[in-house]
Amino acid sequence: MSNHNEHEKQGNERKEMSRRQFLAYTLGGTTAFMAGGVTLPMIRFAVNPLLEKKDKGALIKVVEESKITNEPQEFSFQKHQVDGWYESEAKLSAYISKGEDGKIFALSPICQHLGCTIGWNSDKNYPNEYHCPCHGAHYTKDGKNLAVAPRPLKEYEMEIKNGFIYLGDLMDNTRVK
Numbered sequence: 565m566s567n568h569n570e571h572e573k574q575g576n577e578r579k580e581m582s583r584r585q586f587l588a589y590t591l592g593g594t595t596a597f598m599a600g601g602v603t604l605p606m607i608r609f610a611v612n613p614l615l616e617k618k619d620k621g622a623l624i625k626v627v628e629e630s631k632i633t634n635e636p637q638e639f640s641f642q643k644h645q646v647d648g649w650y651e652s653e654a655k656l657s658a659y660i661s662k663g664e665d666g667k668i669f670a671l672s673p674i675c676q677h678l679g680c681t682i683g684w685n686s687d688k689n690y691p692n693e694y695h696c697p698c699h700g701a702h703y704t705k706d707g708k709n710l711a712v713a714p715r716p717l718k719e720y721e722m723e724i725k726n727g728f729i730y731l732g733d734l735m736d737n738t739r740v741k
């Protein structure tokens with residue numbers, strides 16, 4: 565009889581243990597899952613700037629230096645862009661020319677008024693200037709805003725290596741104020 569009771573007690577304890585273990589596993593699992601939910605985005609935030617940095621500094625080979633003249637010419641190129649987890653190939657273009665100082669520079673064709681695309685020497689009323697067909701903004705060869713647009717044209721970061729022009733990110737125009 566006492567043996568039987570002993571067995572029953574042990575059996576209950578075993579059951580009790582396994583119930584406790586079950587709860588511990590379940591709660592532990594839930595906590596780990598929740599922690600994962602919090603941690604993963606944190607890891608993503610920590611890693612993302614690294615990815616963006618890697619993408620940001622990339623310079624793209626655009627054209628041979630020997631092709632650049634005093635007259636601005638438009639050149640197209642593709643840039644690999646990463647926006648969060650979305651990656652795409654952006655089609656970009658730049659007006660590249662040699663300034664009065666003999667230095668090569670590259671301007672963005674995006675009008676600084678409302679974002680239309682400008683053209684070089686594209687309006688007979690504004691010879692040797694960039695002109696925007698949307699609301700008539702016009703700019704000097706260095707990108708200085710002469711009317712309508714509130715800012716000069718943006719300039720590309722540029723490097724010349726082994727006879728080729730490489731372009732990077734857009735920045736404020738360094739040639740004019």
Ligand code: FES
Nearest residue numbers: 675677678696699
């Ligand atoms: S967008 Fe170029 S003038 Fe308005």
